Amino acid sequence: MTGITAYKCNKCGLVMYPKHFRCLKCKGREFEEIEPAGDAKLLTYTVVDQLPWGMDERGRVLGIVEFANGVKATGLVKADDPKLGMKLKAEWGPVRVVGGEPAYGLTLIPKK
Amino acid sequence: MRPVVIAGVGMIPFERTEEGGLVEMLATAGLNALVDAGVDDRPVDAVYLGNMASGLFNHQEAVASALVDSLALMPAAAERVENGPASGGSAIKNGFLAVASGFSDIVLVVGGEKMREVIGPKATDIVATMTHPMAEYVYGVTLPAQAGMFARLYMTKYGITRHHLAQVAIKNQNNGLLNPYAHIQMKITEEGILTHPQAHINNPVVADPLYLYDCCPVSDGAAAVLLTTPEIAKALKKPQVIIAGVGQATDTHALQEREDPTDLKAVTLAAKKAFEMAGAQPKDIDVAELHDAFTILEIAESEHAGFFKKGEGAQALDAGVTQIGGKLPINPSGGLKARGHPVGATGVAQIVELVWQLRGTAGKRQVKEAQTGFSLNFGGFGNNVLAFVVRREA
């Protein structure tokens, strides 16, 4: 359960996340809602030491992953030693505190 | 379309402004451009203000109206143009269109931002609100984080090292020492920021692989240009520096949706359009001001704009091609890295620098016999980009 809804164009099959009102490729307007599925491959990442106001931490790893079914998404990578191309498992978890409440998002942990 | 001349330019030093608010800064830069053009009591038809976030930074809106009032330009038309860190470039484009179309004869374009009114992490957050709210921002994605993710891929793909990034920082900070308007006035060495065992103390990680000296400072600043027709510019006895080409292009909001995340498509397209309109090619450019908010961007933009082949920008940098005195000086002003990056001001400040260069009045950082200049203003993380070709007519 990743908590993310991605969109697959009914006309040309392009997979998009986040949502667009028209397909980025063919301008189609009908989509099938899909969930990211399969392992997530780490396409790129950064280790952030200077975070915005309200996030008091260092070494936060943020990355872009691609799932086996083509969904691409940004998430919080919970790996001490991230590597390009590494396989990650996706979960839906707290990623930030907003107004005292946890905000949820995509968290990614290394696959054993 | 009518030709459009940049008949006046003005700036205030980029720094942490201690006295006066945003409107005073904008008005001072605007007045400098009016005085430089010598318009005196000629009526100004319109004012376009490039500003990204006066509401969030300064708790003030409708700033263009405040600006015309401050400069006694009523009843000139006035509005603020917002396009993130390319707000300045977008304001210039709007001013250009107004004069080129014949709708206006004299237009003042001002760009400015007062970012240091809030603390650093707050400024980082305000700028980060440009990212996609649910797909990026919620995770703590900032502009440096996007640049870090881009840099990792770009460096891996093209064999760019931290040595190359340091060369951008060193060159631009050296150039900044020649520019009295530059925020950062400090010579740095590769030893001090990279090779010394304790360099990490001077140069800590911001968003790995980008470090402090890979990132532009947070600055206050404003810049202005006065745009008019060749006839009026002649009557004002000003050099005929024209906006010969304008290009703009957009790309996906979220970085993850780019088919090839190392491809800055909007940069390529904006530059191509500007060159086509100007009837020029990259080889015709004598001096360029690129949007080096992060060192990696100067290298990547120099390639995407067509000055060097993909993967060859770093070698050109290493060979001194982009130094003042090289074949294609890039960022003689010091760029965003040294001049500073008050977001709404940058696109206008780039054009101001080019006009000084083309007029031959750039002082110690003058590029010899510069006739044609190029600027690139990079909005968001490359999702809304403007490019300009400016030329000194004989």
Ligand SMILES: [Zn+2]
């Ligand atoms: Zn489609």
